[in-house]
Amino acid sequence: MQNTECDVCEQHCTHPQTVCQARSAMLAEDSVMKIAEIFKILGDPTRIKVLDVLSKRELCVCDLAATLQMGQSAISHQLRILRGARLVKYRREGKEAWYSLDDEHVLTLFQQGLEHINHI
Amino acid sequence: MQNTECDVCEQHCTHPQTVCQARSAMLAEDSVMKIAEIFKILGDPTRIKVLDVLSKRELCVCDLAATLQMGQSAISHQLRILRGARLVKYRREGKEAWYSLDDEHVLTLFQQGLEHINHI
DNA sequence: GCATCATATGAACAATTGTTCATATGATCC
DNA sequence: GGATCATATGAACAATTGTTCATATGATGC
Known part of the structure; x- marks a missing residue:
């Protein structure tokens, strides 16, 4: 090749x-x-919603599920994928896991997509 | 929702x-x-290759197939998808169809992806 | 220790996707 | 007209994907 x-x-x-x-x-x-x-990885509606919501505030898994009105398992599976691609990070606080965007670079990429659809 | x-x-x-x-x-x-x-749509290796090659020069379908070492049909199917998303445009010249990127905005989005993988 | 809670993970399933093969379209040249 | 060439498209297939259900992990509080 x-x-x-x-x-x-x-x-x-x-x-x-x-x-x-x-x-x-x-x-x-x-x-x-x-x-x-x-x-x-960015090409899935659920993951876009997760990144959108996390771009505004840190959230725990349970809140993400409630916000997106989806099952906890589905969200957790997607967070794993986002984590693997270093698009989100998390910190543990007791039983809860609080997720946020990994860095501003992710935000840039995400917003570039937003700009693109507004441009068309 | x-x-x-x-x-x-x-x-x-x-x-x-x-x-x-x-x-x-x-x-x-x-x-x-x-x-x-x-x-x-950007999340497929074949389509990334097509956009990469087209970002440097205009090519006809046959040259794209030869460049990517893939079948003409496969390339044509992918070009249809890229066309539908307004990521590429084409002009007819006799029997040949010459493809190029739709505009610089596509290039920006594409290069943002490049930047991202170099950043990680 | 045990019960409970928040999250993670594995298996299974339907749905979607990319390629190949075969064929259709539509232009050129004789 | 017919033959040939470049591209497009439809059907079929294997491969991949996202969700759900069931269950595992691991922390908290009794």
Whole structure:
């Protein structure tokens, strides 16, 4: 996949030089996978709602579930995914776990999405 | 879902006032869906590769397939999705269809993803 | 210790997704 | 007209995903 040589598959219509240039300038495979992974995680309504709500205040799991009117288990599963992608962080206080956005960088990415839909 | 009143489901741990405030500040359901939809479309390696390559030069479908070393049909299906989300545009020249990014706004969103993975 | 509460996790299920194969469309050239 | 080429699309399939239900963990208070 990350071969930069011009081993272009033979088709009638291809423009070999263009393809060769395009291939040599491509993003590395692992970068592509990482970007796609982050966007995929952001590509779910429940997770967007979690990030939206957490962008305004820290909340415990139970409050998140009540706010989004969803089951505690569903929220907890999604928080695990968001945690794994370093999009949210949490602190324990007794039995409760209080979640918030991991850093402002997440907020920027999230708001960029907002800007995009308003732009269309 | 977009009810702003305090009809919080009864659970022991919830903090009603917090939940009430959180609920009243939530993004509208259709905004959530739109943001999630855009991010979901960006959350696929093939589509990321297409956008990456198109961010550098205009390409026809056949060249895209050769560059990404994938079938013409697969690329065409993905281009349809990207077109539907106004992420790419195209022009016809005889038998060929030349694709490019729809506007700079798409590039910004894409590069924001790049920045994010480099930041982690 | 035991009971209770808040959260996490595993299994199962329906729903969605991306690719492939086969075929349709629509333009060019003879 | 017919043949060929570039692209688009429909159906089918495996793979992935998000939720639910049931249960596990781990802390608190008795």
